[in-house]
Amino acid sequence: MEAEVAEGGRFRLTVYQAPALLYLFVFWTPYLFLLSRYGFSSGLDEYTLRVLWFTSWQAALSALLSLVGGFALLPAYLKTPWVKPLALIPFFAPALSTVDALIRLHGDVMYSPWGIVIAHGVYYAPYVALLLESNMRSMPADMTEALDLYVRRLGTRLKIVLWELRPSILYSLYTVFVFSFLSFTTPLLLGGRYPTLELLIYIYATSYASTALASALVALNLATTLALAVPLFRMRSPPPADPASRPPKMGLLPTAVGLAAAGYYAAVAFYIFSPLLAPRGVAEVWPYVLNSILVAAVAATGSLVLVLLFLMAEGAGSRLPGVAYAVALSLSKSVFALGFFYLAQPLYGTLLILAAAHILVISPLAYSLAKPAWDKIRQDVRESCTLYLGPAKCVFRIVAELLGPTIVQAWLIALASSLSETTLALMLTTGASTTLSAVTAHLLTSRGPELVETGHFYSSLLALLVLVTVALSRLVKTRPFSF
Template identity: 65%
Template sequence: MEVEVAEGNRIRLAYLIPPLFYLAVFVAPYIILLAQYGIVISLDSYTAWVFAFTVVQALLSAVLALGGAFLILPAYLKAPWLKPVLLIPFFAPAISTVDALIRIHGDVMFSMWGIIIAHGVYYAPYAALIIESNVRSIPADIIDAMELYVKRRWAKLRILTAELKPSILYSFYAVFVFSFLSFTTPLLLGGRYPTLELLVYIYATSFASTNAVSALVAITLLTSLAMAVPFFRLPQPPSAEQAPRPVKIGFFPLAVAALASAYYIAVGIYIFQPLSAPRAIGDVLQPLVNSVLVAFTSATLSIVVTLSFLAADAAGNKISILTYVATLSLSKTLFALGFFHLAQPLYGTLLILTLAHALVISPLAYSLVKPAWEKIRQDVKEACVLYLGPYKCISRIVTEALGPTLVQTWLFAFASSLSETTLALMLTTGGASTLSATTARLLISRAPDFIETGHFYSSLLALIVLATLAASRLIKTRPYSF
């Protein structure tokens, strides 16, 4: 008996090695960055102002995104066919959406409110998607009782707010974290009002003093780590389940939703508008080929990492989910800077970018496959692990049940790699530059011709990414099959 227990513990430890190795590699750039600059906790007046602005704009962005989510929520519920159209500004690369907003709103985007407007518009469809799933999971008896016995609108609103609390809290905090760690948006808006992410990049790539960089690195890392903690305690929004009878929506909310939907349709049109005036088509081929090569390889590697995480889950280890949550909120800018020092001899090559993308995208891939794994009946999983072992069990599940989910996840990872700007901008140069990095460099240049070319490149990037995501939705997944 003791021998069997010892053998079981040894097997569990063996399956613990891949996620631990991944976590060690993922954390290495941060450790190297701290070793490079040292640890200095100090704030000069300008850094303190940037920190305060970063927090305030993240809070206001979350409020604006949540408000926008409730405006377009009736459109999600009453006109589901509109949902893919309204989600275009969110699923399009951030660089494309922000570029479209600049062309729509003009100089106001370069003011202090520009970042807040961009984040609010960008994340509102995402927040609405989460809240919609919560609305569709409200039991029909609660809806019936509310409509029969509750006459006051404010009382109904309090009941709905209580029912939607998980999705409201989760979407608010998620948007806050994403906005706090924003890099691409303030960069494209001229950098006049930088967030911590952009400021640390500016200092680290300029001739700023080592102490200034050290303080920024330490503060950014500490705050990003602190923001990962609430994800352990936030209630997860319920999955979308079609209610027997949906909530009734009045004329006024529907009219407001129609206006909000018209705005998002206009943003979508502006995203693709530059495609009607192609520019520098010959110059786009090399960055596009680089993007596809990096995306194909990194997406494949992310699937391999995901399978190793699932094997650890099957063996009874919890390290995979802990690794996912721990890496969710860490600063991507610091990761890119640290990865530059980690693989400096390979700087400017597609190899370094591919490895960086695989590390960053793997948690996303795991989060997409994990729900499908959880839907497999517990007795089936236990029997599978008992008789086949974790590795063979995962292989069989992949073959018979999770195959379509993995293909869909691979396409999501592929699109995510194509959209990635932060890593590509910091880790590529010259002929190894990707389409997203080339687009960003063109858009932040001061030459009108280059900016016009950047508009076309951003539209082309959005088209490719959205086409990939659309292809992923054509794949029909199934929860399990044995």
Template identity: 30%
Template sequence: MRARFNFQSLILLVPLAFLALFYFYPLGAILGFSFFGSGALDLSGFQEIFSDPYYLNVLWFTTWQAALSTILTVIAALPAAYIFARYQFRGQTLVRALTTLPFLMPTIVVAPAFIALFGPRGILNTALMNLLGLTVPPIQLLDTIWIIFLAHIFYNYTIVFRIVSTAWANLDPQLGNAAQMLGANRTRVFFEITLPLLMPAILAAALLVFIFDFTSFGVILLLGGARLATLEVEIYRTAANLFDLPLAAALSLVQILFTFIFILAYTILQARLAAPIRLRPQAITRRALKTVGEKIFVAANIAAMLLFLLAPLVVLILESLQTAQGFGLQNYFALNENVRGSATFIPPTDAIRNSLLFASITVALAVAFGLLAAYAITRTRRGGGVFDAVFLLPLATSAVTLGFGYIIAFSRTPLDFRAALWLIPVAHTLVALPLVIRSIVPLLRQIKPNMREAAALLGANPTRVFREIDLPIVTRAVIIGAVFAFIISLGEFGATTLIARPEWTTIPLAIYRLLGQPGLANYGQAMALSAILMLVSAAAIALMERARFGEGAEF
């Protein structure tokens, strides 16, 4: 018994120690610096935030753009959620997998994709100018709230779609049928029976989307221009451009408080989703398309959904091939060319090497800590739920806030790690760790205890039981978690902008710098680099879908 206790304590203490040093300590440093940045109690940062109209406007803009983006995302995704919940048709699994692409794409790819589609030199404006003989681009969406709404819907569509469609597919259709037999029409059935039963799932999905939109960084920074800024963008600009660290710390603390409140509300809604209601297997609740009207309805919705979700990504590839002489690979061949002759030029190919190196380290760290944490969560009889919530906390913390915390916490002895190369993959690991854990925990919970007990009775120690019983069963989940970590590391932008040294530029940083420089050559290289990142991420997502073990896996 003591050996078992020591073993379980050890596997729990290792990931907790990692979380304590690289998550709680930086957040604590932000908390302390926001109140005692000058060496004594100083509330001037908070006074400035809540008295200066500029920062109040930033807080208000952050809130209302996230709320409206969430509402639009829910409205856009509900028709597809209904179709996938109630109908069975050929190619359904493939279409469902394709909807995941935008959400798992790095945000630094989403912004160039929308620039390639809607920008002044984008494919839509170019086509309309050639068709109508115009000299000015007719579509002016860049640096406006409208392109931010479109990008947020594009990025978060699959969250609402997957969560709501899964809940809807498990609702018993007989509830609605019974109401119709009593005289209720379809509209009344939907609003009085289906919608109330779906509301916990809709609210949970909406709150998760709201959290992502509230902490939006790359989309706002690249598409919103200098005029539009969320709290996340303002923290970055205050720390990196204005070097006002006490004010940036106060802004970070405000955002942390808001996001923790939102994630608490999300966990409460998730608990309500687990409330006992009459559920039926999806094989029973779904049916084949019968009438011509149903086929047209489903085909039109699927076509519109795929057009919206895939068009920006396809256009990005086309734009990366566009040159002054027509289509070609010149933008890719020019990735090592120093167009402006800058002495500080970092070849984008070096950024690719750096990103792959950091992603490899991140996968190793995230899988190792994720396995230990998932095993501890599922094997701990008391407090397993508490530890589960603790390991999910990084999901409620923005990457920019985390990176800023590293600047404050690791810039002085004895923990002066600011120049350490390994700090970048450590930050990436923290961002990826919650998703790795959520990939592994469901399968570990499905392992029957008597399998482990039988192995123990035959003389196997806990390490051997884990290696020969648990690990083979969760291998596919580990692969999915590793792919999550790889994709997240490749596209991580928020924390990396603050802690990466110039010689360790990653692909997202190289894209951001190329987009910020004038000239068609830099624009073409940015599109080419974005296309490479997108294709590598898409290949990783395809591997993950191939390893997926069914509808029961957590999103």
């Protein structure tokens, strides 16, 4: 009897591991196919090395500028909560919408090498401010009271606060560096004169570059992204905010800086949405909107199916979902899209193949939203549920009774992420199957003034769709767990 139970347990565990194993296999296939197609070449030309150097230093400067912007927004986040949704508009809006707004706001300076740094700094600073605010609100109440009562020197107060904010400072610096290093949409919209490694892959894939150059670039890109992923998943995350604690008091100068930063983000938000006042190409835009919504709905639903399968595997004791999550986030999206392009030739240009690619890319995001809610349930409760009901029934029972709002929220965020996805759409769609983000990118990078003006309107419309979806997700109230 014990042998049968043991065998049954091993078989059940293998069955629940299968989705994560299949996901890993399918996700790796485009990379392996691309490497087998191009072969391996270690020869890097001088131009590629210059692009690698530019990619690295712009990512470092973007991280520093984002940190400065995050500290500028922090007083406004702490004293005037209404500023937070305003400042987060450029962050949650599609990157192409924010970059388009910055081009119209700042003019030709955005087409210089500093334009990429400015764009990254603008839409990552609100994210950094969120991490800093969370870390600051988690400071012990007795420490904040001691700072207010006994520490008079501004320099001493600043040293103490910066020491306490180390987790969020280090985490935000590194994550923004990685995000900026993997930048694709920003340098593309800024004319491609200063490409990053991600954009150079796209340029080589759509030009007549030699196979040896493309092979060396793909190998370099995979090596650097894997190397960057190792510290990212070992780094300590900032502590969650404690609603009972009180942050240090803000003086008049920090408050003024925070409000000035909020005013700048109000201007950026105005430039994001102002083209809606002058609509162009309205009759032609609706097929692209419909394509985007269809792909996003299918991708968001497929991503949640994968998330549920991953939770079942975790309930059965498997660690493969965590491995799949780490792998999917660490590898280059441009290389994935290029490999998927060659694999999808029989179905190239169809919405079906784009939805499949979106499911693979967006699933880690949906998993990262559902996993914390799953982990908040006491371990003994999850183990008992799995033991008596089995992993599948246990997950569906918990999802139905406890995680329903979280699942709805994750679905909406996955929907917004799919709507704003540009890299996959540019490489995997064509003609009538183009999505709104892809056609907007083509219009904004064209040389016809009328086409660019239409691109401004499409960009604002896309930002409106994405931000409404994100706002709906924030209206979903998740349930606090009482056990």
